[in-house]
Amino acid sequence: MIKKHTALLAAAALLAVGASHAAPPLHTDNMGLSKTSVFDVPTPKVYHYSDAAPGTGKLLPRAYPGAPPQVPHDVKDYMPVTAESNLCIACHAQPDLWGKKPEAGVATAIPPSHYTDLRHEPGKVTDHLINARYNCNQCHVPQTDAPALVENTFSSKKTR
Numbered sequence: 388m389i390k391k392h393t394a395l396l397a398a399a400a401l402l403a404v405g406a407s408h409a410a411p412p413l414h415t416d417n418m419g420l421s422k423t424s425v426f427d428v429p430t431p432k433v434y435h436y437s438d439a440a441p442g443t444g445k446l447l448p449r450a451y452p453g454a455p456p457q458v459p460h461d462v463k464d465y466m467p468v469t470a471e472s473n474l475c476i477a478c479h480a481q482p483d484l485w486g487k488k489p490e491a492g493v494a495t496a497i498p499p500s501h502y503t504d505l506r507h508e509p510g511k512v513t514d515h516l517i518n519a520r521y522n523c524n525q526c527h528v529p530q531t532d533a534p535a536l537v538e539n540t541f542s543s544k545k546t547r
């Protein structure tokens with residue numbers, strides 16, 4: 388009998404602990420990241436992209452080793468990239484710079500990985516840009532001055 392009581396008391400104690408750690412009740416104004424009611428349609432704040440001209444931008448840190456570098460300069464004059472026009476290539480396709488020390492103000496050369504058909508012939512650097520790498524801004528994006536919506540605890544080794 389005593390054992391049974393002890394077990395009940397323990398269960399009650401656990402329940403009480405559980406209750407104190409329960410998630411706060413959901414309200415329509417704390418369900419989303421906007422921190423306003425989900426029924427409101429707030430006007431989003433305006434954030435700005437860098438307007439630094441190419442050649443004046445400071446290279447940005449990479450998120451992790453092997454991550455596509457972020458675009459440090461203004462891109463509005465070069466967008467959109469279409470089948471007929473890709474201005475990114477005009478400045479960045481410079482295979483003659485491979486293996487050379489990067490120089491400030493000079494467009495970083497599109498690397499050999501982008502001239503390699505990783506699916507069919509990995510390891511073979513061709514003499515042309517592979518189509519899968521044509522749409523630069525699919526992977527390389529500029530950054531705005533928007534603060535992170537949620538604190539990010541991701542950490543990586545510094546790559547440069």
Ligand code: HEC
Binds near residue numbers: 442460462527
């Ligand atoms: C007028 C020449 C020019 C054009 C056009 C251009 N860039 Fe650049 N880009 C540069 C230069 C110069 C740098 C070196 C940083 C600097 O000085 O601004 C650079 C840096 C970069 C970097 C950073 C490389 C690194 O190692 O961190 C990326 C990514 C990039 N550009 C992507 C693009 C994309 C995508 C486009 C097309 C939407 C584009 N660029 C169009 C000249 C250009």
Ligand code: HEC
Binds near residue numbers: 453454498501520525
């Ligand atoms: C499918 C994704 C993808 C596309 C599309 C792509 N890139 Fe990249 N890019 C990467 C990744 C990942 C890296 C870093 C790893 C590497 O160097 O391969 C990179 C690296 C680079 C670098 C840095 C080279 C260095 O030496 O530090 C430049 C410059 C660059 N890309 C330019 C471009 C341009 C210009 C285009 C469009 C013609 C383009 N990329 C298209 C994924 C992509």
